[in-house]
Amino acid sequence: MRNSPEGLRNTLLIARRQLGAIRQDGTVLFLLGLVIALGLVAVVGARHHATGATEQRDRYQAMVDRQWVEQPERHPHRVIHYGFLVFREQAPLEFVDPGVSDYAGTSIYLEGHRQNTANFGEARHSTGMTRFGRLTPASVLALLLPLLVVVAGFAAVSAEREGGTLGVLLTQGATPAQILAGKVLATGAVGALATLPVALAVGVMAGPGLDSPASVTRLGVLAGIYGIYLAGWVLVTVLVSAVRTSSRSALAQLLALWVVICVATPRVAASVAGALYPLPSRAELTAQVEQALNEVGDSHRPDDPFFNALREEYLERYQVGAVEDLPVNWRGVLSRESEALTSRVFEDHRQELVKGHLRQNGVMAWSGFLSPYLAARDLSMGIAGSGPEAMEAFLAQAEAHRYTIIQRLNELHIREIQNENDRAQRLSREHWGQFPVFATEPPPLGGALADRPVSLAALGLWIGLPLTGLGLARRRLALIGTERSS
Amino acid sequence: MRAWARLLALDLRRLTRSAGTAAAIILLLVLGIYGAWRAGRNAEVARSSLAAAETAYDDQLDFLLSVYPPTTDAGEVLYYVAFPAPQPPLPVSALARGRAAVETESLRIRLLALEGQLYEHETVNPRLAAAGYLDLAFLLIALLPLFIIAVSYDLISGEREGGTWNLVRLFAPRRRLLAAKLASRAILVGAVAAVVMAAGALMAGIDLDGRAGWMFALVALHTIFWFALCLGVAMGNRSSTANAMILAGTWVVLTILAPAALSLANAVLHPVPEALELTVQQRQGYHEAWDLPPSATMESFYRDYPEWSGQAVPEDVFTWGWYYAMNHRGDQAARDASRAYREVLRERDAWARRWSLFAPPLATQLALDRLAGTDLAAQLDYQDAVRRFHERLKDHFFPHFFATAPIDAVKWDQVPRFEPAAPAGNAARAGFPAAITLILASGLALGVGARRARA
Numbered sequence: 001m002r003n004s005p006e007g008l009r010n011t012l013l014i015a016r017r018q019l020g021a022i023r024q025d026g027t028v029l030f031l032l033g034l035v036i037a038l039g040l041v042a043v044v045g046a047r048h049h050a051t052g053a054t055e056q057r058d059r060y061q062a063m064v065d066r067q068w069v070e071q072p073e074r075h076p077h078r079v080i081h082y083g084f085l086v087f088r089e090q091a092p093l094e095f096v097d098p099g100v101s102d103y104a105g106t107s108i109y110l111e112g113h114r115q116n117t118a119n120f121g122e123a124r125h126s127t128g129m130t131r132f133g134r135l136t137p138a139s140v141l142a143l144l145l146p147l148l149v150v151v152a153g154f155a156a157v158s159a160e161r162e163g164g165t166l167g168v169l170l171t172q173g174a175t176p177a178q179i180l181a182g183k184v185l186a187t188g189a190v191g192a193l194a195t196l197p198v199a200l201a202v203g204v205m206a207g208p209g210l211d212s213p214a215s216v217t218r219l220g221v222l223a224g225i226y227g228i229y230l231a232g233w234v235l236v237t238v239l240v241s242a243v244r245t246s247s248r249s250a251l252a253q254l255l256a257l258w259v260v261i262c263v264a265t266p267r268v269a270a271s272v273a274g275a276l277y278p279l280p281s282r283a284e285l286t287a288q289v290e291q292a293l294n295e296v297g298d299s300h301r302p303d304d305p306f307f308n309a310l311r312e313e314y315l316e317r318y319q320v321g322a323v324e325d326l327p328v329n330w331r332g333v334l335s336r337e338s339e340a341l342t343s344r345v346f347e348d349h350r351q352e353l354v355k356g357h358l359r360q361n362g363v364m365a366w367s368g369f370l371s372p373y374l375a376a377r378d379l380s381m382g383i384a385g386s387g388p389e390a391m392e393a394f395l396a397q398a399e400a401h402r403y404t405i406i407q408r409l410n411e412l413h414i415r416e417i418q419n420e421n422d423r424a425q426r427l428s429r430e431h432w433g434q435f436p437v438f439a440t441e442p443p444p445l446g447g448a449l450a451d452r453p454v455s456l457a458a459l460g461l462w463i464g465l466p467l468t469g470l471g472l473a474r475r476r477l478a479l480i481g482t483e484r485s486s
Numbered sequence: 487m488r489a490w491a492r493l494l495a496l497d498l499r500r501l502t503r504s505a506g507t508a509a510a511i512i513l514l515l516v517l518g519i520y521g522a523w524r525a526g527r528n529a530e531v532a533r534s535s536l537a538a539a540e541t542a543y544d545d546q547l548d549f550l551l552s553v554y555p556p557t558t559d560a561g562e563v564l565y566y567v568a569f570p571a572p573q574p575p576l577p578v579s580a581l582a583r584g585r586a587a588v589e590t591e592s593l594r595i596r597l598l599a600l601e602g603q604l605y606e607h608e609t610v611n612p613r614l615a616a617a618g619y620l621d622l623a624f625l626l627i628a629l630l631p632l633f634i635i636a637v638s639y640d641l642i643s644g645e646r647e648g649g650t651w652n653l654v655r656l657f658a659p660r661r662r663l664l665a666a667k668l669a670s671r672a673i674l675v676g677a678v679a680a681v682v683m684a685a686g687a688l689m690a691g692i693d694l695d696g697r698a699g700w701m702f703a704l705v706a707l708h709t710i711f712w713f714a715l716c717l718g719v720a721m722g723n724r725s726s727t728a729n730a731m732i733l734a735g736t737w738v739v740l741t742i743l744a745p746a747a748l749s750l751a752n753a754v755l756h757p758v759p760e761a762l763e764l765t766v767q768q769r770q771g772y773h774e775a776w777d778l779p780p781s782a783t784m785e786s787f788y789r790d791y792p793e794w795s796g797q798a799v800p801e802d803v804f805t806w807g808w809y810y811a812m813n814h815r816g817d818q819a820a821r822d823a824s825r826a827y828r829e830v831l832r833e834r835d836a837w838a839r840r841w842s843l844f845a846p847p848l849a850t851q852l853a854l855d856r857l858a859g860t861d862l863a864a865q866l867d868y869q870d871a872v873r874r875f876h877e878r879l880k881d882h883f884f885p886h887f888f889a890t891a892p893i894d895a896v897k898w899d900q901v902p903r904f905e906p907a908a909p910a911g912n913a914a915r916a917g918f919p920a921a922i923t924l925i926l927a928s929g930l931a932l933g934v935g936a937r938r939a940r941a
Contacts, residue, residue, distance in 0.1 A: 027731055038743070045750050052757070060762045067770060072777050082773045085765065100612035103588070107762060109602070109769070119605055119765070123615065125758045125831060126749060127838035127862050128584050128855050129848060131618055131628070135746035147738065151731060248647070248726045252506065252636065255734050259632050267624065268517065270617035271524060279609045281535035283592040286568075287542035294549050303553075357611045364613055374617070388613045423804075 010174045014182025015189070018156055022190060028152045032194055035148045039140045039198035043095075046136045047205040050095035057087040057106065069433050073426035076413040077335060080406055083111030088118075088394040089440040091385025092215045096202055096222065097138035097377070099386025102126075108395070110402035112339060112409075115346035118395060137202055138384075141195065141226045142376050143262050146233040148194055150254040153187030153237035155247040157477075162247060166477070176477035180238060180470055188234045195230065199223060218445055222383045228459055229376035235466035242473040262373045269367035269374060273360040279353060289349050296341045310337055324419050331422055332413030339406055347399060354392060361388055368458035375458035382448035389443050389451060401438050408435065493658060493666040494673075501637060501670060510633050511678060517629070518682030521622045525580035526689035528621075532575045532586075539570035539592045547898065556894035560886040561806020563893045568594035569879060571872045571904040576859040578697050580690035582623035582851075584860030588615055591868050597883060599816035600876045601768040601824055604869055622686045623854045626679060626705045627847055628741055631712040633678070635733040637671050638716035640726040647726055672713060679709060697857045697909075700917035704857075707924040708850045714928035718935025744845035748838065756834045764823035771819020775812035780805075786818060787811040797888040807887040810880070828866060835862045843919060846927045853920035859909050871907035878902040 022028050064085045071079065087107045094101060105118020133139055157179070160166040169179055206219065237254055244250035280288065297306040314326060314333065323330035368375030381387040417425050449456070501507050547567065554563050573591035590608045618624075640647070642664070658666075683702055692698050719732050775783045780799050788795035799808045817824075839856075842848040855861040882902055886895065 027728070031735075049753070056762065060766060064766060067766075074777070078773070078776055082769070085762075085769075100616040103610065103612035103615035107765070109765060117606060119607075123588065124605075124607070125753075125834065127752065127834050128852065128860075129745040129752070129838050129842065130749045131624065131851070132742045132746065133616065133618070135743075135750055139746075143742070144738070147734075155727070248640065248644075248730070251727050251730050252639075255730065256506070256510070256636065259629075263632075264513075264517070264629065266617040267620040268520075270614040271520075271620040274611075274614055275524065275527065278531075279611065281531060281538065281592070282590040282606060282609050283535045283538040283542070283572075283594070285609055286594065287538050287545070290542060290546055294546075353609060357613065360611050361613050364617065388611075391612060 007175070007178055010178040011181045011185065014169070014174060014179050015185040018183055018186035019189060021159070022152055022186065028148075028190065031148050031151055032190065035140065035144055035194045036197050038135065038144060039137065039194070040201055042135045042137050042140045043198060043201040043205050046095040046098070046134070049134075050090055050098075053106070054090050057089070060085070060107070061087045065437065068435070071429065071432050073428055075423060075425060076409040076417065076427055077112075077331075079427075079432075080112030080335070080409050083109060084405070085109050086398050086401065086438040088391075089442075091390065091442045092206065092212075093218055093222065093384040094386045095205070096136070096219075097380045097384040097386055098134065098136055099381030099384060100388050100391060101386045102134065104388075104391035105395075108398050110398060110405070112335075112406045113342060115343070115350065115399065115402075118391075118398075137198060138377065138380055140198065142229065142373055142380070145191060145194055145230055146258055146262065146373075149187060149191045149230065149233045150237050150251070150258060152190040153183065153234065154241055154251040154254050156183040156187055156238050157242040158244055158247040158250045161245075170477070176474040179477065180242060180474060183238045183241070184234055184470075187238055188231065191230050191234055195226070214445065218383050218385075221445065221449070222380060225376060225379045225383065225459070228463055229372060232372055232459070232462035232466060235463065235470060239466045239469045239473055242470070242477065261371045265367060265371035266374050266377075269364055269371070273363035273367075276363060277356055277359040279356045279360075285349065285353070289345060292345045292349070293342060296345055298338065306341070307334060307337070310334070326419060329414045329417045329419055329422065331419075332410055332415075332417060335413060336407060336410035339403075339410060343399075343403055350395070350399070357388065357392075365452065365454040365458075368455045369461065372459060372462035375455040375462065378455040379449070379452055379459065382452055383445060385442040385448070387448065389448070393443055394440050397440060398438070401436070405435055489658070490662055490666055493663065494670050497667050497670040498673065501674060507637060507674075510636060511674070514625070514629065514633055514678050515681060517620070517625055518622070518678070519685055521620060521625050522682065522685035522689045524620070525622055525686045526691070528583065528586075529575075529577065529580040529690045532579070535590070535592045536572040536574060539572050539594055543568065543570045543594065551893070554893060557892045559806055560883070560891045560893045560896055561809060564597055564883060564886075564896075566596075568596050569875070569901070569904070570594050571875050573868050573871065573904075573906045576697065576909055577690065577692045578701060579858040579860050580692070581621065581686050581701065582854040582858035582860055583619055583621040584855035584858060585862060585865055586858075586860040587619050589865050591865075593872060595872060595876055595879070597810055597813070597876075597879060599768055599772055599813040599820075600873065601764055601817055601820040604872060622682060623851065623858075625682060627708060627851050627854070630675065630679060630709065631737055631741075631847070634671070634675055634709070634712045634716060635730070635737060637674065638668075638713065638720065639729040639733050641667055641671075641716065641720040643720065643724060643726040643729055668713070668717065675709060675713075679705065696913040700913045701854055701857050704850050704853055704917055704920055704924070707921055707928075708847065711846055711924045711928045711931070715931040718931035718933075721935035721939035723939075740845050740847050745842075745848050748841050748845070748848070751841075752834050752837055756830050756837065758827060758830050758834075764820040764827055767823050768816040768820035772812055772816030775815045780808045783808060783811050783815050787814055790814065790818065791884070794884060794888065799888075805887070805890065807884065807890075810884065810887055814880070828869075831862060831866060835866075838862075839919075843923045846920075846923050849920040849923045853917050856916040857913060864907070864909075867907040871905065875902065875904045 068084055071082070074082070085107055088101075088105075090101075102123045108118040109116045132143070157166070160169065160179075166179075170176070174182075203219065206215070236257070240254050240257075241247070241250045244253060297304040310333070311323060311330075314323065314328075314330070315321065318326050318328075320326055326333075364374060365378060368378060378387070382389070412427060412431065416427060502511075550563050550566055571593045575586065575591065579586055588608050588610045590606060593603065593606055595603055683705065686692070687694070687698065715736065716733060719729050719736075722729075724732070780801055784799055797807065799805045799811075839852055842852050852861065856863065879902055882900075883896075885891075
């Protein structure tokens with residue numbers, strides 16, 4: 001494109017002409033209004049949902065923390081079984097894109113001897129109606145806005161050709177590049193017009209969540225990702241409009257493209273990922289864990305080889321004849337060692353499952369090349385702090401917290417409880433206030449982006465390919481110009 | 487008649503010769519065969535999941551009985567035993583996965599407090615679940631209509647815009663021409679749907695019972711509904727592009743927006759705070775009991791089991807009768823929260839079913855899940871069956887605890903077995919409302935279209 005003031009003027013003229021045509025088209029205006037309305041409903045609804053969930057979690061976390069501190073005098077092993085509940089804190093921007101959070105656990109019951117699964121979030125209580133997920137700002141931006149862009153731009157070039165005005169434009173001095181740029185500008189303007197109110201609403205509604213500069217950065221990057229994604233749709237729309245012979249076939253092709261990218265490919269990818277890397281079913285996994293636990297032994301069982309050896313070691317170390325004479329509490333020692341063994345078994349199996357998830361997620365990431373929708377959503381959930389890694393971080397932090405607290409209780413058992421008449425003893429209440437509280441730490445933004453090179457590349461390609469295509473289409477338009485003028 | 491057949495053959499040839507249509511047919515067939523293969527895999531996985539629960543139970547029992555001396559208190563060994571509660575899935579569940587993708591119906595239940603054990607879920611990867619899943623129901627309910635739209639949006643307008651309308655009308659009356667064009671499209675779409683469904687039925691090993699019959703009938707009616715809609719829109723005097731936009735818009739509204747809006751309304755109308763409440767209550771109810779004298783726990787236990795009120799437990803020593811009674815106290819504490827939770831979910835389910843009738847594809851989807859036994863109601867029914875099972879296990883084992891029986895006094899072949907929940911609702915009742923909705927909606931679309939055509 002020539003960068004002369006005249007070139008710019010021509011581009012703007014074409015854009016204005018296109019916007020004028022769009023303004024006269026009731027369908028586009030109607031859709032524009034609809035998308036904006038849906039976007040606003042989505043923002044308000046998602047914010048409401050997130051606030052409710054946060055309030056609920058805060059309430060229960062406070063209740064559980066209070067119950068913990070207000071425990072009566074208890075034997076430490078009693079408290080190990082009493083356990084505690086922890087809740088995942090929502091990331092400030094999670095309401096924009098809930099990512100995978102509806103399908104991952106939000107709370108988990110932590111206790112000794114066991115690793116519980118995080119219980120289900122919102123999807124657990126849904127009726128199977130939402131096969132396309134909830135209406136969220138992210139779904140409006142990624143799923144519905146492209147449709148508006150398509151409807152606003154499918155005829156951008158083809159209508160000029162059908163109406164015979166393309167040749168006129170060309171003979172009057174507009175270059176093909178200026179025409180295409182003008183069309184892109186106008187179509188993009190419609191997309192931007194629809195995005196702006198939604199983005200503003202997100203900014204306003206994020207309110208208290210936006211008090212840190214980190215959140216503002218995240219919001220900016222999020223806007224950038226959706227900007228690129230939608231720009232890709234604008235370019236593709238104008239490109240298809242430029243190369244198709246009729247508006248009708250351009251529309252049909254663009255709609256088909258939308259179906260493939262936004263509807264079919266995500267599900268096919270998820271299904272193929274599941275087929276390529278199948279996970280054990282819950283029943284199978286439980287059986288595997290049980291098997292492994294049988295092998296490591298159990299301190300409750302008589303004549304367990306591991307714990308017999310441990311007893312000999314302790315008797316030798318303290319030079320006593322019976323465990324009752326040990327200066328430390330023998331049952332506490334057993335419990336601590338047993339917890340160390342079983343925790344490793346649970347954690348190993350959980351890690352196996354996580355590895356399976358990562359392999360499956362890899363398939364999803366590479367599918368981003370077929371479906372920029374997947375790439376944009378992947379980046380978006382990473383930035384919003386609601387991606388799989390945030391859920392995994394919560395589970396890992398919860399397990400670390402569980403292990404720390406259980407072993408602290410075991411240490412109390414070992415040091416503070418006498419061997420004789422063990423079970424009848426109690427620890428005083430002030431102990432309960434001295435345990436660390438649980439806090440979720442979401443993964444940093446830099447990590448979220450660095451972990452997604454494939455999705456970033458896929459999104460880059462989504463812009464790059466149609467740009468190249470437009471470069472080629474320019475020549476074809478130029479040919480029309482010479483035909484007409486000759 | 488011969489002329490009509492020739493017209494039909496001509497139109498079929500014209501349709502299949504278009505590169506776009508051919509590509510769409512191939513894509514649908516590939517996805518359909520793939521979906522059918524996945525359905526077969528799903529059925530296999532479900533079977534192996536059930537078998538895993540049974541095998542694990544046997545293995546665990548063998549192991550426990552080999553390490554614990556036969557004189558050990560029954561209560562101590564039974565603390566570890568997890569009894570299998572496998573719900574055999576309906577064969578048709580392979581076609582409409584519904585919630586089966588995320589929920590397990592192969593739980594194993596210990597004699598401990600039940601509420602903490604009921605809500606285990608499948609080992610699902612949240613990333614995949616969030617992307618949505620692909621089953622044959624999705625293919626036939628969500629994707630097939632798009633193909634119908636693609637081949638029918640320019641049914642009349644295409645001829646008009648191509649300038650062929652007046653030409654062909656010279657040779658055939660308008661009605662006959664339209665009938666031929668519709669018939670050729672119906673044959674094409676019907677063939678694709680039939681291949682996909684037959685492949686699914688074959689690969690998942692589905693026998694054609696009432697449920698499968700209703701499912702196929704609903705898919706057929708749903709397909710007819712979209713044809714009616716396309717025809718209704720085509721009869722209006724609009725351009726092809728306008729038709730395409732109207733039909734694609736209708737698809738988006740019925741398939742994406744209506745479910746999302748209804749689901750949002752459902753969640754707002756029926757909030758479920760009780761999910762956390764019952765976990766907290768059960769834990770508190772059970773653990774408080776340790777700090778109370780055993781008689782206090784037993785009193786509340788006898789309220790639920792008056793038949794055992796003669797069985798006192800000693801105050802000063804640990805007994806397994808008291809231990810399991812304390813676990814029961816946990817369930818008692820969570821009882822109200824648990825009931826409220828289930829009621830809200832039942833309300834959500836009923837509400838969704840009622841309001842889905844305004845969006846025929848959604849009604850079809852929910853009906854298919856219901857027929858397949860993979861909907862929310864089926865999940866709740868399963869949980870109720872597990873509750874009954876837990877009760878029967880308690881009935882069986884509490885006498886052992888009160889008598890401080892040793893583990894070798896347990897007659898393992900007399901231990902209650904899980905009785906699966908009956909398949910949700912009867913097939914006709916599950917399918918009928920959706921079928922009526924589809925028929926009425928089809929009639930409406932055609933009626934409105936015909937009036938516009940005359941106007």
